[in-house]
Amino acid sequence: MxxxxxxxxxxxxxxxxxxxxxxxxxxxxxxxxxxxxxxxxxxxxxxxxxxxxxxxxxxxxxxxxxxxxxxxxxxxxxxxxxxxxxxxxxxxxxxxxxxxxxxxxxxxxxxxxxxxxxxxxxxxxxxxxxxxxxxxxxxxxxxxxxxxxxxxxxVQKPDAAKRLVARYTSLLEKEFRSGMGVAEFAAKLGVTPTHLTRCCKQACGRPASALLHDRLIFEARRLLTETDLPVGFIASSLGFTSPAYFTRAFQHQVGKSPSAFRRAP
Missing domain, CATH: 2.60.120.280 (Regulatory protein AraC)
Structure with a gap:
């Protein structure tokens, strides 16, 4: 075609x-x-x-x-x-x-x-x-x-907590590469980090930070498996302050370093 x-x-x-x-x-x-x-x-x-x-x-x-x-x-x-x-x-x-x-x-x-x-x-x-x-x-x-x-x-209309979390995930998808943390996302949404995390736990059983880290590490895994970009470049493109910090965050969630994950079959 x-x-x-x-x-x-x-x-x-x-x-x-x-x-x-x-x-x-x-x-x-x-x-x-x-x-x-x-x-x-x-x-x-x-x-x-x-x-x-x-x-x-x-x-x-x-x-x-x-x-x-x-x-x-x-x-x-x-x-x-x-x-x-x-x-x-x-x-x-x-x-x-x-x-x-x-x-x-x-x-x-x-x-x-x-x-x-x-x-x-x-x-x-x-x-x-x-x-x-x-x-x-x-x-x-x-x-x-x-x-x-x-x-x-x-269909029940979403309550205030679910509406806030929907706004958070929409903003997160657009700006997860920015290096912003939960506090910065909460400020953009006009709420406190504590309130945002409470609403996330209520809506999906996970804190706001877990949704952010999950999105970042998914993108890191995708780039590691689908491209030959250097690990340092991937870390920078995802807003991590240093390759070492990225490696620690990745290994904590995945159980392997970025390089080991890339080499794995």
Whole structure:
């Protein structure tokens, strides 16, 4: 497919494959630069989405807009599909994150049939297969819109603590490379570090500092595995004051030095 193809950025990935290379790839806090839909068909675990942690199980659909921090557990019994729509998608999709628990068998079957149709068209050499793929993607967007509307009466509005943590994770995703600590983030949000940490513990069971460190170390792991950038450059690019401080922080969380992590198979 050429670069002008409207479905060239679309990817459907089996959820277990997202953890290839280490469970940290899905469990650590991070955000995508494109919309993503997680459709779980088997298994259970917990997911933290925009700073709030909830359990998920089979027939759960989780829509994640670009820039929304998240991380989720993926054990050996977890199966499903992740749909990455691409940065330039023009499919009508929700603007906010949603966690949908699909209880109607027909609705779950409809999702499975639509995903199968998208995969079939993507792999097809039939005429107009790209256009057919786009139409099925449009139906996927309609499915999301309808399920969100159906769930709306039962959805509880986030309380003040969850709203603050959502603002924190949004700011964190934008500025985690800045070298700012929790106190500086709290000041930007107009609250005290103590209050921010209390709200984070209430919303996701972790202090504000843990979310910050998780995001930094995820990015460090990604750069160490996907690039040849020197460790000192990675440390500087992530706002650490020195390579030695970065190494200590990395080893404390990962159990290996950055160089040892890079060498590991």
């Amino acid at each position: 050429n670069e002008q193809n409207p479905v060239s950025q679309l990817r459907l990935v089996a959820i277990p494959r997202l953890a290839a290379g280490g469970r940290w790839r899905v469990e650590a806090m991070r955000a995508y630069s494109e919309p993503c839909l997680l459709w779980f068909t088997k298994g259970q675990g917990r997911i933290t989405l925009a700073g709030s942690t909830r359990g998920y199980t089979a027939n759960n659909a989780i829509f994640i807009p670009p820039g929304v921090m998240h991380g989720f557990e993926v054990g050996p019994q977890v199966f499903g599909t992740a749909v990455f729509f691409g940065k330039d998608t023009d499919i009508t999709l929700p603007k906010e994150p949603h966690h949908l628990r699909i209880r109607e068998t027909f609705a779950a079957q409809e999702m499975n049939i639509t995903l199968d149709a998208i995969l079939r068209e993507m792999d097809s050499s039939s005429p107009a297969n790209d256009r057919a793929t786009l139409h099925y993607l449009g139906l996927l967007g309609v499915w999301l819109e309808r399920q969100i509307a159906k769930a709306a009466p039962d």
